[in-house]
Amino acid sequence: MKSHELRSKAFDSLMLDIAFSKQLMSDLMNKESKQSIKNTINKKIKCLHELEKNIQSAMTQLTNHQNKLDEIVSLSMTESNKKIEHFNQQAKDICDKNNHDIDKFFKAVSSLMSIKATNEADKNDMMVAELISESEIFIQSCYLNTPVLTRKLTETRVPYTAKDLYRSSQSSNYTGTFYARSQIRHSVNKISGKFESVNKFGDKNAASDLIKDSKNINASNTTRKKYHNIGAGNSDLPVSDFKINENYTSSKLRSFSSHKNHKKLRDGILSHKNNAVKKLIDLTKDDKYQKFLINKQQVNAKYPCLVILFSAFDRKNESNHGLKPGYQEFATHLLIACINQQLKNTCGGPLIERRESFGFMTPTLSDIQSGLRLSLGLVPNNDWLVAVRSGIKNCDLLLSKLPMDFNCDEYDSHNNHVMMSVGHRIMLGEMEASKIPSEIVDRLSGLHSKYNPVDYNHKNKINKKNTK
Amino acid sequence: MITIIKIKLIKKIQNEILVKYNSYCKLDNNKVKLIIPNNEYVDLYNECIKIYSTLLQDFGYSASNVKLIEKDQKIDVKEATFNLVALQDEIMMVSANNISRSQLGDDDTSEEETADQGHEESKLYFRSPYGMSALFSPMLALHQYLKNKPIIYEFDQYVYFELIACWPTDLNDKYFINGNKISSNTNDNNRVYYIDANPCMGSKNEIISPSYFKDTLQKLVNRKYNIPTILIVDTTSTTSEQLNNILDAFDGQDKIPLLVTATSVLKHNELGLDAYSVGENKVYVSKKTMDKNQLDFSYHVYIEFLKNATRGTESGFSRKMRRALRKAINSVADSENSLFYNPDNNQEKTERFVDLLLANVEQAQINMNDKQFIDMLHDFSIDNNEPTIHDLLGIYHAVFPDAFDVEFQKLISTDLYKMLTKSDFVAKGYMILSDKMDCQFISKKLF
Numbered sequence: 083m084k085s086h087e088l089r090s091k092a093f094d095s096l097m098l099d100i101a102f103s104k105q106l107m108s109d110l111m112n113k114e115s116k117q118s119i120k121n122t123i124n125k126k127i128k129c130l131h132e133l134e135k136n137i138q139s140a141m142t143q144l145t146n147h148q149n150k151l152d153e154i155v156s157l158s159m160t161e162s163n164k165k166i167e168h169f170n171q172q173a174k175d176i177c178d179k180n181n182h183d184i185d186k187f188f189k190a191v192s193s194l195m196s197i198k199a200t201n202e203a204d205k206n207d208m209m210v211a212e213l214i215s216e217s218e219i220f221i222q223s224c225y226l227n228t229p230v231l232t233r234k235l236t237e238t239r240v241p242y243t244a245k246d247l248y249r250s251s252q253s254s255n256y257t258g259t260f261y262a263r264s265q266i267r268h269s270v271n272k273i274s275g276k277f278e279s280v281n282k283f284g285d286k287n288a289a290s291d292l293i294k295d296s297k298n299i300n301a302s303n304t305t306r307k308k309y310h311n312i313g314a315g316n317s318d319l320p321v322s323d324f325k326i327n328e329n330y331t332s333s334k335l336r337s338f339s340s341h342k343n344h345k346k347l348r349d350g351i352l353s354h355k356n357n358a359v360k361k362l363i364d365l366t367k368d369d370k371y372q373k374f375l376i377n378k379q380q381v382n383a384k385y386p387c388l389v390i391l392f393s394a395f396d397r398k399n400e401s402n403h404g405l406k407p408g409y410q411e412f413a414t415h416l417l418i419a420c421i422n423q424q425l426k427n428t429c430g431g432p433l434i435e436r437r438e439s440f441g442f443m444t445p446t447l448s449d450i451q452s453g454l455r456l457s458l459g460l461v462p463n464n465d466w467l468v469a470v471r472s473g474i475k476n477c478d479l480l481l482s483k484l485p486m487d488f489n490c491d492e493y494d495s496h497n498n499h500v501m502m503s504v505g506h507r508i509m510l511g512e513m514e515a516s517k518i519p520s521e522i523v524d525r526l527s528g529l530h531s532k533y534n535p536v537d538y539n540h541k542n543k544i545n546k547k548n549t550k
Numbered sequence: 551m552i553t554i555i556k557i558k559l560i561k562k563i564q565n566e567i568l569v570k571y572n573s574y575c576k577l578d579n580n581k582v583k584l585i586i587p588n589n590e591y592v593d594l595y596n597e598c599i600k601i602y603s604t605l606l607q608d609f610g611y612s613a614s615n616v617k618l619i620e621k622d623q624k625i626d627v628k629e630a631t632f633n634l635v636a637l638q639d640e641i642m643m644v645s646a647n648n649i650s651r652s653q654l655g656d657d658d659t660s661e662e663e664t665a666d667q668g669h670e671e672s673k674l675y676f677r678s679p680y681g682m683s684a685l686f687s688p689m690l691a692l693h694q695y696l697k698n699k700p701i702i703y704e705f706d707q708y709v710y711f712e713l714i715a716c717w718p719t720d721l722n723d724k725y726f727i728n729g730n731k732i733s734s735n736t737n738d739n740n741r742v743y744y745i746d747a748n749p750c751m752g753s754k755n756e757i758i759s760p761s762y763f764k765d766t767l768q769k770l771v772n773r774k775y776n777i778p779t780i781l782i783v784d785t786t787s788t789t790s791e792q793l794n795n796i797l798d799a800f801d802g803q804d805k806i807p808l809l810v811t812a813t814s815v816l817k818h819n820e821l822g823l824d825a826y827s828v829g830e831n832k833v834y835v836s837k838k839t840m841d842k843n844q845l846d847f848s849y850h851v852y853i854e855f856l857k858n859a860t861r862g863t864e865s866g867f868s869r870k871m872r873r874a875l876r877k878a879i880n881s882v883a884d885s886e887n888s889l890f891y892n893p894d895n896n897q898e899k900t901e902r903f904v905d906l907l908l909a910n911v912e913q914a915q916i917n918m919n920d921k922q923f924i925d926m927l928h929d930f931s932i933d934n935n936e937p938t939i940h941d942l943l944g945i946y947h948a949v950f951p952d953a954f955d956v957e958f959q960k961l962i963s964t965d966l967y968k969m970l971t972k973s974d975f976v977a978k979g980y981m982i983l984s985d986k987m988d989c990q991f992i993s994k995k996l997f
Binding site: 375395430433440443460 | 708
């Protein structure tokens, strides 16, 4: 159905509605005896008359616009056809690349471009709507006044809310795997990828010359993911054919070029975090840990994170630095579980998450080879810090109680998450009966004894035997 | 066989753990804990929420759930943090859809900035896609400036670990030489020194003094040989106060001409949005070397090289996003209930006006002995941010209709004078007056 037909239909229904309500009013008028009510009804009828007039005038304007529109369309049909073809071609290309449905794509585009096209409107109508914007906007506003059509319009919007996604990710039933991080953190490929993407650092050949193994660059080039937010023009979506949001032109954004407020806010947040770190270190001043070590000197560095070191870590020791492989990962998750348990009991939040990097508004924890780094977010009050401190204490106790020497290499790298989640499990045991139940300890130690000692040669021998 | 059993066992354990983990997650889910947060927390939280919601509005969306929290009242912090993160996510969803399809027309990376007072600096930010590239680009620029002369880079004790881990192995020895490993006694200008302003203390028994930067700078300056040309400072977590201290120390010496700051913007600059990664450089020149004019090193040319090295490397997405965020911050900070609202500008205006007004009153020789009235007018105009200079003029006109002499007209703009003569404007003045002051008092003065 074409858009003007829809429009006339909507108009007819509206007029019918008005006539109907008028009829009702007049009936009421005849029945009612009180003068005051009669007056109000009279007023309403007058309003209806005015409404009718307004709508009729709007309709005449609309038809004028429609005629103009038709003229323009007929004149520039060839031109618009070309554009439409171009548009379709682009859309198809994108869909081929991304395996999306064309319909989905159009829906997304129509919603994002805020072109208020109807559900039935075909692609031609959409293009025309883009060509003649001002008059069309007026028409659209009339569209929106009709109740039936508005419902349809809202349906065409993409039904996403980030909140729902977040909620679903926070749901208590956790069916996915635990977060497993690759053990090889800072491989050559990763870093050379960083250089490579900076293609303006000289020309590409020169850039590759700066790095030792230029072969690696090519390898990383083919395997590297494309992120929507990294690299100009990296997006697969068409760029130039669409209009930008008016608020969004660079000239407008540039006009607010002062950095003063941004700096102030950044300073405020940073000093807030630094103060919290100071308080935390003051709190833990007299604590004695067996597995952890908190360097009080770090206050002077004014680094907005609390660094908790492993006392067993030895930088000079080349093989695993005196820690079992996977120990850092395990301790990270155990500490998070311990602190979060305390937080849940006292303030309720904000809870700590496992995350790389630092400097967010919510607290995160990650490991830095020699220890753990607690990046603070906004700290609600001192109770929060006290809870964190007792969490660290608990974790230290648990780590020292731990009956087995963890060895992550026992499992394949794919199963690392099992090791991590054991932390939560021990935590659970503690929560259920203030001590670690003997069952769990037994099971864990049994697990340990079954596969202990881990002997690489032994492993290899078995594999060799199997192959033979 | 053993391996197969192992895998089976692991799977079994895994399932058990998943079940237990779920029950762990469900714990305390229904209990709501109410606490009274700090004022600082409330201020920063509300500021962030406001900024997020204005950012969303700029994208053409309305935030689905914006709740500000009040001071000295019990709140559910869990819910509050949830709202904060949800808003952040919403911004990311919307921006990913909106910005990536907008025009990425302009090519320049750096933009003009107003300089901080008291320090010689480039007034320009040089932006590259990562924090790491921000650390690398000053060295690369020097390399290009010295016509491909090999650069010797030296690390401080507490420098960012990724540098120590990767650069000595990754970078080509022809062009970039690790200064910590070679021993040379030269005083060429091809040496850079890396230092972290806020180091992460990653090993035991490390000692660091509060005047850490000053001390190391002093050590560098006291060297006989191997004095670096450029000091590259990692300022990722540095507040502007700390930076000022660093620059003051740097200005006090004349051996090292240049200081380049390198900041990873992802960390603290974008309010935890985790939206874009940018590395920022800024160049500072030591004041003493500027005064002595001893530079055998043209820093203007060096800046051009740095500009060339970083030009066009910032992604269009991050540029747009960065500007949009800054715009949101500025527009929130301009509103009165903002944490960083500075009424100084408005106060200056009103104070100036009141002075003007009183001077003019004397000129017009109107009986203004009543000090109370003057004081009230004074208080009224300064304490309340509501009435603007226009309103005050309206009041003035309402109270003293004959007082607009020629000199006064010169002081205020002609447009304003035209506005003053409009009747509704005068009426507004009356209204404000009658709201704020004792009615009897006004009637005495007016009629």
